[in-house]
Amino acid sequence: MTRPRFGTFTGGIDLPDDKDATIDSPIEAVGRLDRLRVPLSPVQAPPARPTVRPGQYVSRGEKLAEAEAGDGQVDIFAPLAGQVAGFCKVMLPQYPAGWRRSEAIELTDLDTVRDIGPVTEIFNWQSADKHSVRLRIAEGGLTTFSRSIASLADYIASARQAKVDTLIANVMENTPFITSDHRLLAEYGGEVVRGLAILARATGATNVILAVDHRRTDAYRGAVAPARFYGIHSISLAHKYPIGAEAMLIKVLTRRRAGPGRSGLDVGVAVTDAATCRATYRWVACGELPTARVVTVAGSQVARPANLLVPFGAGADEVFALTGTDTEGGLIYGSAMTGRQVVGGVVISHGANALLGLEPQRLTTPTPCIRCGWCSDNCPARLNVAALNDDFELGRPAAARRHGAMACIDCGICSYVCPARLPLMQRVGLLKEAILEEIPKADLT
Ligand code: SF4
Ligand code: SF4
Numbered sequence: 001m002t003r004p005r006f007g008t009f010t011g012g013i014d015l016p017d018d019k020d021a022t023i024d025s026p027i028e029a030v031g032r033l034d035r036l037r038v039p040l041s042p043v044q045a046p047p048a049r050p051t052v053r054p055g056q057y058v059s060r061g062e063k064l065a066e067a068e069a070g071d072g073q074v075d076i077f078a079p080l081a082g083q084v085a086g087f088c089k090v091m092l093p094q095y096p097a098g099w100r101r102s103e104a105i106e107l108t109d110l111d112t113v114r115d116i117g118p119v120t121e122i123f124n125w126q127s128a129d130k131h132s133v134r135l136r137i138a139e140g141g142l143t144t145f146s147r148s149i150a151s152l153a154d155y156i157a158s159a160r161q162a163k164v165d166t167l168i169a170n171v172m173e174n175t176p177f178i179t180s181d182h183r184l185l186a187e188y189g190g191e192v193v194r195g196l197a198i199l200a201r202a203t204g205a206t207n208v209i210l211a212v213d214h215r216r217t218d219a220y221r222g223a224v225a226p227a228r229f230y231g232i233h234s235i236s237l238a239h240k241y242p243i244g245a246e247a248m249l250i251k252v253l254t255r256r257r258a259g260p261g262r263s264g265l266d267v268g269v270a271v272t273d274a275a276t277c278r279a280t281y282r283w284v285a286c287g288e289l290p291t292a293r294v295v296t297v298a299g300s301q302v303a304r305p306a307n308l309l310v311p312f313g314a315g316a317d318e319v320f321a322l323t324g325t326d327t328e329g330g331l332i333y334g335s336a337m338t339g340r341q342v343v344g345g346v347v348i349s350h351g352a353n354a355l356l357g358l359e360p361q362r363l364t365t366p367t368p369c370i371r372c373g374w375c376s377d378n379c380p381a382r383l384n385v386a387a388l389n390d391d392f393e394l395g396r397p398a399a400a401r402r403h404g405a406m407a408c409i410d411c412g413i414c415s416y417v418c419p420a421r422l423p424l425m426q427r428v429g430l431l432k433e434a435i436l437e438e439i440p441k442a443d444l445t
Contacts, residue, residue: 011380012240018176021305029113036313041102045072074141079291079311082107091345095148097429119286133202140283145275159203162265167205172244175335177298178354181274189223195277197230208232242411260406301329301357316346325357332356337412367420375414381407385414392427397434
């Protein structure tokens with residue numbers, strides 16, 4: 001892997017790694033589950049229409065629900081063989097903050113979760129045109145596996161419309177505890193790289209980059225040769241947090257800057273991750289539907305930390321129980337920096353890369369701002385975060401917009417460093433939602 005000189009960014013912090021418990025743990029199947037509650041809206045769009053009835057037995061990969069054409073949703077497939085017990089509601093993360101309800105299909109009498117098996121290529125994607133590749137991605141109900149979940153076929157269509165020239169696979173994963181993408185690249189590097197090549201073909205990007213943490217390159221030897229074969233640049237970067245945030249990675253690797261509230265597509269750059277790439281390869285080339293997610297379960301309250309292959313719809317409570325997690329502590333869905341506290345009814349879906357069990361004292365009661373300035377000093381978006389906190393407390397979204405709230409990249413540094421333990425990232429996220437409700441995206445800059 002090359003480590004050429006790239007720019008950096010102002011702000012940001014060095015976080016503790018805290019990955020020893022799982023960094024060398026091979027991915028394993030989660031264990032026997034009592035039930036799955038498979039969400040019908042993994043994408044924040046109208047739910048897919050069920051195609052099964054209560055009492056019916058379904059096989060693994062059978063279609064459970066069909067998306068309406070053009071509404072942004074994806075088709076839903078059975079993650080395991082089992083019996084349809086009925087319909088219910090589950091909780092999924094809402095980007096950038098909070099939770100949302102989703103309708104779901106409950107499956108019981110489940111087959112066991114299998115380990116990741118070998119696959120054989122059955123579709124010659126190298127000679128397929130980009131339209132057929134995108135159509136195949138749509139047929140498999142693929143989504144992006146990042147924090148903000150979208151239909152992958154729709155994301156590709158937007159990337160093509162934006163005429164992207166660069167595609168970056170972001171495997172920086174530089175928040176504490178989480179090693180799920182690291183393990184995917186270490187164990188399935190060839191598949192991740194081939195998936196990235198498929199996505200490059202589908203989007204039309206010609207400058208394709210695999211970006212990894214410079215401390216982990218020894219583990220990625222299996223990815224280097226395939227990357228060279230497909231003309232992919234493997235680049236290792238220093239780990240200052242939040243270099244894995246899309247805006248920072250694009251800035252460092254391409255020197256392009258998306259304006260406040262804009263995405264990489266607006267500056268000709270698409271960004272993906274190891275989980276999306278691997279799922280793309282397995283479905284497009286080998287016909288294996290994406291029905292599970294690799295989830296790191298770690299933290300001081302977890303008796304058996306692991307990287308687990310967890311089917312979509314598994315309850316967070318069941319996964320915590322299977323790993324011997326003390327649920328009296330702070331249970332977090334996602335990263336320690338940007339994740340949210342687990343509530344009842346949470347299930348694993350496409351964006352769930354981690355479940356953390358942390359000691360309770362990390363979740364403390366906020367006190368008033370003492371004007372220390374640490375939040376602004378470390379903010380990579382160079383925002384006056386204390387002023388934004390005032391805007392939140394005084395209910396002033398218009399002032400927050402003037403203070404640049406839309407440039408926030410949801411990195412969580414402000415909340416992490418604040419000695420008053422104010423939930424600053426969540427507050428700025430709520431201000432952004434209030435601003436977006438009033439202002440069309442075209443007028444944001
Ligand atoms: S305001 Fe946004 S970008 Fe700045 S530190 Fe907080 S979460 Fe990060
Ligand atoms: S870090 Fe917290 S206490 Fe310090 S200025 Fe920012 S909001 Fe106030």
